[in-house]
Amino acid sequence: MSAVGSLEHAVGAPGGQLPDAAESRGRFRLALADIGGVTRRNLLRTIRTPRLLVFSSIQPVMFVLLFRYVFAGAIHAPNGSYVDYLMPGIFVQTALFGGASTAVGLAADLQGGIIDRFRSLPMARSAVLAGRTVADLLRNIFVLVLMVVVGMLVGFRFHGGLGHDLASLGIVLLFGYAFSWLFATIGLLVRDPETAQIAGFLPLFPLVFASSAFVPVETMPGWLQAFANVQPVSVTVNAVRALASGAPAEHWVWQSLVWIAGFLVVFAVLAVRQYRRV
Amino acid sequence: MTDAVIEARGVSKSFGTTRALEGVDLVVERGTVLGLLGPNGAGKTTLVRILTTLLAPDAGTARVAGHDVVREAPRVRAAIGLAGQFAAVDDLLTGRENLELVGLLYHLPKAERKRRAGEVLERLGLTDAGDRLARTYSGGMRRRLDLGASLVGRPSVLILDEPTTGLDPATRVDLWGFIEDLVASGMTLLLTTQYLEEADRLANRIVVIDHGRTIAEGTASELKDQLGGDLLEVTVADPAALDRAVELVAGLAHGSPTVDRVKRLVSAPATGKAAAVVAAASRFQAEGIDLEEISLRRPSLDDVFLALTGHGAEDVAAGSGERTASAGGAPARRARRAS
C-alpha cells in the first residue's frame, strides 16, 4: 500500500473524535498532530540522553581535526584551501552518520514494545516513522550548526552569498532526511539496536569514503572513479561545495535533488511496507 | 442473540513452520471477563496480537467491539485498550508524559488528556511518582503505568496479556481489585495469565489453549467438575506404609491415585463428600497405618491445568527464566487451598 494510504485513521472513537464522514483534511490535521506528538517524544528522549548527543557530536569534530591538521598536507585541493574543500564533505558525512541513529532508535522502539502500543492506538500509522525521521532531522540541524561553527574556527569560510550558503546547508539536511528513510527501513528489518548500529554504518563507509567528500576523485584508480563520480554522496558534496564557494552549482544541485527524491520515494515506501509487517 | 464483544472464529496463524494458532474459537460477552490460560508458547500472545490488530490471522475471522480486526482495524483500535505482555512504557518520559502522549494519540484535547493522565495516575497509586522518569520505576510501577496507558482512551474493551506477571503478591491483589472495579464499571475484559488463581478470581469464563488449540472451556467450576468430583488426600506418617496406602486409596477412590513420595501424600478423585473421608480414615485405622493428615478438597485450577496439559503451570513457568518468580508463590497457594 502507498504511504498516503497509510494515513488511515480511527474515527468515531469514544473520546468524541471525528464523525464517520470525516473528510481527509481533518484526517490530515490529526495525522500532523500525531507526528507532532511522536516527534516531541523522540526529541525529549534525545535531550534526556545528553551524553549520547555530546559523543555523537565529538565524532565529526574529530574528523574535522584529523583531516584539517593530519591529512591536509598530503591532499591537494583542486583550487584553493583544503579546509574549504573539506567542510562540505564533513557536513554531508555528519548528516548521514547522524541518520544512522534513526535505525537504532526504531529498532529499540520495536524491541521495547512501544511500537506495539502505538500500533494498537487509533493514530495515523505513518506517524511513528514520520515522527522519528522529523526528530532526527531536527537533531541534525543542531549538529550541523555545531559543525559550521567548528569549521569556522579552523578556517572554513562560505563564499557563495547568503542565499547560496543557506541553500548548501539546506541540501545537506534534505540529503540526510532522505537517507533517514533508508535507515528506518534497516532498523525495521533488523529489529535489534546493536545490529541496527552496525548495519546502518555498512552502506555509509563506501558511500562516504569512495566519494569526493575528502579527496579529489581524480586521485582514485580508474575503476573506482567510475563509481565515485556518479554516486549520491559525491554529487551532493559537489553541490554543497559549489554553492558554498560561489561556483556554478546548478549541474550538481539538480543531480543531487534527483537522488534525494529517489531515495525519499523508494525508502519511504519500503519503510512503510516493512512497518506494516512488523 | 448473544452480545459478543469479542468473537474469534477459526483463527489460525503460523510463523514459518511453527503453528502458533490452529483454529481457535472464542467469545467474550459484554461486561464479562474471559481468562485465557495456557502454558508458555500455547499461542496466547499471538491471539492477543490478532485481536488487537497488531497481526493479521492466516485464516479465520475476529470481531472486536463489532468491527472486523482486519478490515476495520482503525475502528477496533479506537475501541480497545491493550496492555501487552511486556510493559510498553517510554523509560525516558515521566509517567505523566507517557499517559499524556497516549492521550494525544487518541486525539483528546490538551486539557482533557492532562485531566485523564492525572486521574489514571491517581487510580493506580502513581501520583507521587507521576513526574519522575519511568526509568526510575520498579517493575510493579511500570506494569501499573502500562495498564494505566491502556485506560487513557476510556476503552470499552480491555485486553491484558499477563497483567500481573512479575508482581509481588500484595501488588497483584491490589491490581486484581482495580481490575474488578473496571469490570464493575461495565468494561469487557480478556486477560491471559499464568496464575490460575488469577483466572479463578477474575474470570467469568476460562478458555484453556495448548499448542494453538482450545483444549477446554467453561467456568472455573465447570472445569473443576471435569476432573470428576473432589480430591481425597492422605498423608501417611511412615514412608514404609506408602505403597499399602496407595492400594487402599485406589480401592476407595474412583480414579487412579497419584503419589508424592517426598510429602508421603497419596491423592485420588473421590465422590461421597465427608463420608468418603470417614470411610478412608476407618480403613487406615483398621490396617494400623498412622495418618498425619486426611482431607477432601475441591480440585484447584492447578489440578485442572495439570490434567489438561500434562504439566503444572509452575513446571512450565520454571522453564523460563522470565517467570521463575511465579514458582515461589505456588506452594503457598496450594497449601492455602488444601486447608
Ligand SMILES: Nc1ncnc2c1ncn2[C@@H]1O[C@H](COP(=O)(O)OP(=O)(O)OP(=O)(O)O)[C@@H](O)[C@H]1O
Ligand atoms: N514473531 C514470531 N516469529 C516466530 N515464531 C513466533 C513468533 N511469535 C510467536 N511465535 C511462536 O508461536 C508460538 C506461540 O507463541 P505465543 O507468544 O503466542 O505464546 P504464549 O502463549 O503467549 O506464551 P508465553 O506464555 O510464553 O507468553 C510459540 O511457539 C512461539 O515461538
Ligand SMILES: [Mg+2]
Ligand atoms: Mg505470551
